[in-house]
Amino acid sequence: MTSDNQTGRPRAVAILAAGQGTRMRSDRAKVLHPIGGAPMLYHAMRAALTLAPQRVALVVGQDGDSVAEAARVLLPDIAICLQDQQLGTAHAVRMAAPALEGFEGDLLILYGDTPFLSAETLQAVTAERKRADLVVLGFEAADPGGYGRLVTDTDGALLRIVEAKDATADELAIGLCNSGIMAGDRATLLGLLDQVGNDNAKGEFYLTDAIALGRDQGLSAAVVRCDEAETLGINDRAQLAAAEAAFQARARHAALMGGTTMTAPETVFLAWDTQIGRDVTIEPNVFFGSGVTVADGAWIRAFSHLEGCHIGPGAAVGPFARLRPGAELSEGAKIGNFVEMKNATLGPGAKANHLTYLGDTAVGAGANIGAGTITCNYDGFGKYRTEIGERAFIGTNTAIVAPATIGADAYVGTGTVVTRDVPADALAIARTEQENHNGMATRLRAKLRARAGKTGEE
Numbered sequence: 001m002t003s004d005n006q007t008g009r010p011r012a013v014a015i016l017a018a019g020q021g022t023r024m025r026s027d028r029a030k031v032l033h034p035i036g037g038a039p040m041l042y043h044a045m046r047a048a049l050t051l052a053p054q055r056v057a058l059v060v061g062q063d064g065d066s067v068a069e070a071a072r073v074l075l076p077d078i079a080i081c082l083q084d085q086q087l088g089t090a091h092a093v094r095m096a097a098p099a100l101e102g103f104e105g106d107l108l109i110l111y112g113d114t115p116f117l118s119a120e121t122l123q124a125v126t127a128e129r130k131r132a133d134l135v136v137l138g139f140e141a142a143d144p145g146g147y148g149r150l151v152t153d154t155d156g157a158l159l160r161i162v163e164a165k166d167a168t169a170d171e172l173a174i175g176l177c178n179s180g181i182m183a184g185d186r187a188t189l190l191g192l193l194d195q196v197g198n199d200n201a202k203g204e205f206y207l208t209d210a211i212a213l214g215r216d217q218g219l220s221a222a223v224v225r226c227d228e229a230e231t232l233g234i235n236d237r238a239q240l241a242a243a244e245a246a247f248q249a250r251a252r253h254a255a256l257m258g259g260t261t262m263t264a265p266e267t268v269f270l271a272w273d274t275q276i277g278r279d280v281t282i283e284p285n286v287f288f289g290s291g292v293t294v295a296d297g298a299w300i301r302a303f304s305h306l307e308g309c310h311i312g313p314g315a316a317v318g319p320f321a322r323l324r325p326g327a328e329l330s331e332g333a334k335i336g337n338f339v340e341m342k343n344a345t346l347g348p349g350a351k352a353n354h355l356t357y358l359g360d361t362a363v364g365a366g367a368n369i370g371a372g373t374i375t376c377n378y379d380g381f382g383k384y385r386t387e388i389g390e391r392a393f394i395g396t397n398t399a400i401v402a403p404a405t406i407g408a409d410a411y412v413g414t415g416t417v418v419t420r421d422v423p424a425d426a427l428a429i430a431r432t433e434q435e436n437h438n439g440m441a442t443r444l445r446a447k448l449r450a451r452a453g454k455t456g457e458e
């Protein structure tokens with residue numbers, strides 16, 4: 001997504017996330033609860049970043065350390081602003097003032113618990129600044145309930161915002177509601193917020209009061225409308241689950257429209273950052289954690305679990321495969337049923353078709369990893385690497401004790417425990433020799449039967 005800055009004015013964003021989120025009944029900050037595998041805060045941050053803001057400030061409450069830490073992972077230079085006591089949305093924005101000091105341009109205010117705002121909508125809000133000093137994002141609510149109401153004049157200009165608890169019956173009848181998203185010149189908006197009082201039903205400093213104050217001082221105010229679904233806020237776990245479902249529906253639709261085949265899309269779970277190429281087939285019941293990229297023409301079979309991995313062009317995965325972070329399949333590589341990979345690469349055309357664990361391993365092009373091969377990468381203390389050369393053939397039920405290097409074109413016999421490096425083109429075999437004792441099976445059975453005290457049929 002690109003930033004199409006129609007006003008040409010620099011932008012800063014303040015994201016409010018100091019609210020306690022009591023209704024989540026959680027030890028975890030509300031904005032860190034995940035949607036599509038990422039903290040819900042990331043969704044708001046990502047939408048904000050499409051505006052290419054020069055500064056982003058995040059307002060957190062007293063227990064905000066974990067929120068700050070997560071936010072910095074996505075945006076290292078985000079300014080963290082503490083709001084000690086939750087005295088209201090205007091007060092929260094004022095806590096961001098020091099971080100925005102000296103910034104000349106527009107300030108956009110977002111909520112950390114409103115994850116579905118589209119880049120286009122934020123673009124429309126900031127673009128409206130060409131026509132109005134203050135811009136509020138509104139929506140027609142199916143059930144306006146406790147939302148703030150947008151009071152407009154006959155021309156649709158915004159006069160003020162009234163909170164539900166302070167509204168008259170006439171005002172409550174208004175269906176146009178406040179999303180909470182607001183934009184205006186940084187200095188102007190913060191100047192207005194300094195004048196906001198708390199003489200209202202909740203005894204809070206309302207951000208929404210900025211509109212009436214601005215109008216009194218001759219500023220203009222406008223409403224940009226969006227779909228109610230975009231302003232969906234999350235307050236409890238039922239809403240979190242509903243938000244997840246909404247996210248999944250959207251992500252699946254986008255994948256289908258992007259050229260992915262899914263026979264049962266409702267059973268495929270995608271992440272906020274899943275990237276899927278063209279002509280990819282995803283069978284039912286596949287789970288994508290964060291950080292998965294799938295190249296064109298790949299095939300992901302049923303019941304596979306993928307996270308932090310890359311699936312190359314035309315590669316095949318599953319059924320019942322688990323790709324953990326750092327798993328990378330090159331073009332045409334193949335991972336079959338009950339195979340787990342972690343921090344491991346498969347070269348072009350390499351295969352591990354059944355019952356295998358590859359951890360901290362590099363497998364060369366065209367190598368064949370037999371059923372039941374296990375890389376023993378962890379000795380209880382350290383993790384060690386395994387290198388398997390091109391076209392090597394690893395027989396079934398091989399244990400490779402890392403660190404280990406198996407050369408190109410090497411051949412490892414079935415059942416071998418590899419404890420020493422195998423040179424290129426060598427045959428490695430380590431197992432006890434088989435003995436056959438003729439007729440011994442009958443005698444063995446008799447002996448075992450006697451020991452069990454039985455005389456009849458077993």
Ligand code: UD1
Pocket residue numbers: 016017018019020059083085086087088089090091092111112113146147148149161163177178179180205206207208233
């Ligand atoms: C707010 C709006 C309301 C709007 C609604 C949309 C005000 C006064 N009201 O009401 O018009 O319809 O959002 O959802 O702005 N927060 C802080 N510090 C605080 C208070 C809130 O950071 O002191 C944050 C919260 O974490 C949340 C956001 O601000 O992300 C909104 O706060 P919330 O208390 O949910 O506002 P509402 O009462 O829903």
Ligand code: CA
Pocket residue numbers: 233
């Ligand atoms: Ca709210």
